[in-house]
Amino acid sequence: MNILLWVVQGVLCAMFLYVGTLKIIQPKEKLVSSLGPWVEGVTPGQLKFIGLLEVLGALGLVLPMYLDIYPILTPVAAFGLGITMIGAIMTHLNRNENKNLVNNIVILGLCLFVVIGRLMLAPVIDFSF
Numbered sequence: 001m002n003i004l005l006w007v008v009q010g011v012l013c014a015m016f017l018y019v020g021t022l023k024i025i026q027p028k029e030k031l032v033s034s035l036g037p038w039v040e041g042v043t044p045g046q047l048k049f050i051g052l053l054e055v056l057g058a059l060g061l062v063l064p065m066y067l068d069i070y071p072i073l074t075p076v077a078a079f080g081l082g083i084t085m086i087g088a089i090m091t092h093l094n095r096n097e098n099k100n101l102v103n104n105i106v107i108l109g110l111c112l113f114v115v116i117g118r119l120m121l122a123p124v125i126d127f128s129f
Contacts, residue, residue, distance in 0.1 A: 002122040008110050009061045009074070015107070016058035016081060023051025036100060038091055050084070057081040061114065064124075071124040075115045082111035 022031065028047055031039045039047065060077025064070050085108040092100045118124045 001117065005114060005117040005122055008117075009065075009078075009114055012078070012081065012107070012110055012114065013058045013061045016054045016061075020051040020054030020058060023047050024055065036097065038095055038097060038100075041091070041095065053084060054081070057084065065118075074124055075118040078111045078114035078118070082108055082115065085111060 022034065028039060028044045031047065057077045057080050060073050061081070064073040085104050088104045089101060089108065092098070092104065
């Protein structure tokens with residue numbers, strides 16, 4: 001289970017690092033073609049903030065456990081990215097962009113898998129007293 005969780009964490013990390021970095025460094029106009037029309041509904045500042053949250057969450061998925069420094073931050077980061085995906089789902093629902101929902105729901109499921117996995121299935125900390 002630990003290996004599967006590491007694989008999922010790595011995939012999510014790579015994906016959120018890539019997309020988050022795009023949102024931070026590329027102009028809004030260019031992102032409409034690569035990320036979709038939802039980008040038109042947010043300001044450039046909001047887009048950069050979302051990107052920053054995604055990059056920080058991506059790093060939080062792997063670095064705390066890899067460095068063994070506050071490893072409890074790994075499920076916390078996965079939970080935060082899950083909240084981000086709920087926001088993405090709500091945005092696409094409000095804009096009637098239903099084709100994007102499947103991807104967002106799958107990513108949300110993977111984030112929840114990491115949360116549950118790192119708290120219960122292959123815990124990062126020992127909860128027994």
